[in-house]
Amino acid sequence: MKPIPFKIEYESFEEQTKAGRYNPNLIVVLNINNEEIKYSVSSGRSDSIYVFKEEKYIYVLSVNKNLGYVGLEIFEENEQIDSIFIDKDYEIKEILGKSELDLTPINIVKRLESYA
Numbered sequence: 001m002k003p004i005p006f007k008i009e010y011e012s013f014e015e016q017t018k019a020g021r022y023n024p025n026l027i028v029v030l031n032i033n034n035e036e037i038k039y040s041v042s043s044g045r046s047d048s049i050y051v052f053k054e055e056k057y058i059y060v061l062s063v064n065k066n067l068g069y070v071g072l073e074i075f076e077e078n079e080q081i082d083s084i085f086i087d088k089d090y091e092i093k094e095i096l097g098k099s100e101l102d103l104t105p106i107n108i109v110k111r112l113e114s115y116a
Contacts, residue, residue, distance in 0.1 A: 001054040001106060006030050008049065011040065028060055041073050042085070050105040057081075059109050065101050068092070072112040082116040 011024040019025075028039045028051060043049055043062035050061040058075040069087035073080055086092055092100050096111055103111070 001052045001059070001109065003106070004030060004032075004051050004053045004058075006049075006051045009038070010045075030058070037078065039073075039075055039078075039080075042071065042083075047071075048105075050109070052106065052109055059113070061105055061109050061112075063101055063105070063108065068101075070096075070101060070108060070112070072109060072116055074113070074116055084112050084116040086112075 007029045009027040009029055011027060013024070016024040023044065025040045026043045026045070026049070028041055028049065030037045030039070030051065039058065039060060041060050041062065043060070044064065046066070047062040047064045052059040052061070056076055060073045060075070062071040068089065069085065070092065071085040072083060074082040086095065095115055096103055096108060101108070
């Protein structure tokens with residue numbers, strides 16, 4: 001699993017309204033093999049975002065230490081195949097251990113992946 005470069009775009013108001021969301025999704029934009037690929041993710045604008053690739057899978061990790069939550073979305077090709085979101089202190093401690101959100105992003109992904 002390796003980190004990959006990405007950029008962030010924002011869902012348009014029209015897309016947000018059509019999907020019935022109160023807040024816009026973020027769009028993670030990757031350039032893989034000279035092809036631009038976009039993933040709509042449920043991250044917030046104040047989240048720290050990390051993107052990793054392993055084989056054919058893309059992992060998008062969202063961490064918000066101030067609000068105490070973490071989310072992982074897993075994509076295969078252009079389709080989300082799994083996700084997990086945790087915002088309860090006891091769940092974070094149970095899954096991530098005593099280091100909680102202070103783990104490195106790649107270690108958070110590895111621990112969350114088995115629960116997604």
